Amino acid sequence: MRRVLLIAIPYVWLLALFMVPFFIVLKISLSDSALAIPPYLPTLDLSEGWAGIRNFFSQLDLENFVWLAEDDLYWKAYLSSVKIAVISTVLTLLVGYPFAYGMARAPEEWRPTLMMLVILPFWTSFLIRVYAWMGILSEGGYLNQLLLWTGIISTPLTILNTPTAVYIGIVYTYLPFMILPIYSALERLDGSLIEAAEDLGCSRLQAFWLVTIPLSRPGIIAGCFLVMIPVIGEFVIPSLLGGSGTLMIGKVLWEEFFSNRDWPVASAVAIVLLLILIVPIVLFQRNQQKQTEAEQ
């Protein structure tokens, strides 16, 4: 009995805070937009009894999903989001791996400090940090000032409101999510394995490629998913740093909800986004599970 209760807690939690909202969104996505409060039809009226419920269900349709498929804005936005997510994940990995490697190789007494420095940005609001990047990347911003001062460039670069700014913002924001899992994989790596590889004829680089990389793979995979999954739906970074030129589904979603007030279409966008994310989430879970099994 106690075990059932214990297991029931997370299930009730999931049901109340994930499944119920999900079904509400699903219901809205099947409704029609209307000038009303709430801004969609039909609404469920239980006072009419059984006939009301039947009437309600008969009015639901897949019209909004058809609309999503027909208007190329949406699938372009999805594609562009996935593209941006994949590219920025690769960039984050390229930046993050050396960080994690350096941390794992640092003297033991330094590691907590280095870890602290990686987590430190979380102490400030994410929004403020993205705003700070606007100040750095803008035409008269610190970066351009520095480059002009050192004489590397003669005219200021346009970085803000370009995809480059979005990539910079994403890599900066999500770097800790990449570093931490890779670091934890590298830290556990037994140094004698590298020596054994060298002893058996590997150069330093070969040993890194044949031993260090494969053994940190669970960390790499975990880090990549932790970055890619939230980036696909990212809204703040593209809207603050990317300007109007950057098309991302998170931004489209926001505009449908708050500018167009078309809740049903926005909900449909959200549902499709969720379906897209399920694939990497399942893969991520499987990776984590395999890792725990391997450790036992």
Added chain:
Amino acid sequence: MNSDVFAPWEDPQAKPLIQFQNVTKRFGGFTAIDNLSLDIFEREFFALLGPSGCGKTTMMRMLAGFETPTEGHILLSGQDIDPVPPNKRAVNMMFQSYALFPHLSVWDNIAFGLRRDNMPKTDLEARVEEMLRLTRLEQFARRKPHQISGGQRQRVALARSLAKAPKLLLLDEPLGALDKKLRQDTQFELMDIQEKTGTTFVIVTHDQEEAMTVASRVAVMDQGQLKQVATPDRIYENPNSVYVADFIGDVNIIEGRATATGDEAFQIDWAEGQAPLTATSSAGVSNGQSCHLAIRPEKVTISAERPADAINAIQGKVHDIAYLGNLSTYYVELANGTIIKAQTANTRRISRRSFTWEDPVWLSWTATAAVLLAN
């Protein structure tokens, strides 16, 4: 000397495979290896024995190439190997932790070194199969290291380090992680494999029994220096210092003053009111020099009456008995409080034991039983 006996170290013509020439290794202010010279010959099973921190692991890591000597040189087949990186040396190492690659199967672990040499596929497969057969691992080839037992892992590590047919194989506490029974079996397996492959083995261990069992020669180390390098029986029977005598096996050390009584015969005065002891030694001990007498407990006879023909005999009473099953060690307290250990084989059932606590007994040994060590 019988020519069939393997003893290249006694042959002045023999060329050593490895030569340490006045090697010193310092880590900061700490001297791990102190001006050490040593020759190791081909096909030898050489054991480096010593307490932890004596420098034996540093010697091994210098041979593997993970450390370079601060001073002096190490020669392999007459060639200075100091500038050669570990991956270019014909030396392989079996690590204490085995260091098996967890992401590779047993087969791929063994093939790892061969692949680095770009060995043709058919040769490589044949070699790996040969190694699997040698270490009796055929049926585990597809398993990952975490799916096999500790003893099997140890054999994989051995197979992997032997696969490249190195001139020299280094074994760093190879049996440390195994339980006692398995360790004994594996010791003989190691010797067997060493004989079959004809590879020179250098083993590092702190377990003297292991060193004595497997090695053709043992080097006893302390604080970065070699105390004695000799065959196991010579190390045991003729230790050259109190340190070696005490480190290898059990020993009684009696301190005294030597007086020459004849050719290689000495009389040792060791305590007030006790008859002097007699010992022989070929080492030059000058008259009146203070010395130590080392006597192995199993060479001390314990009896109720004074043996009539005993050259060395002293009286005491049984202070304690350590019963080991096959052996009993009697701790006999002398009149002056000194404790002497005497060991006897328990050839009779314990209920018929001749001595018990507080029994007055006589301890005796021959003139050649003890080793006289000058200070």
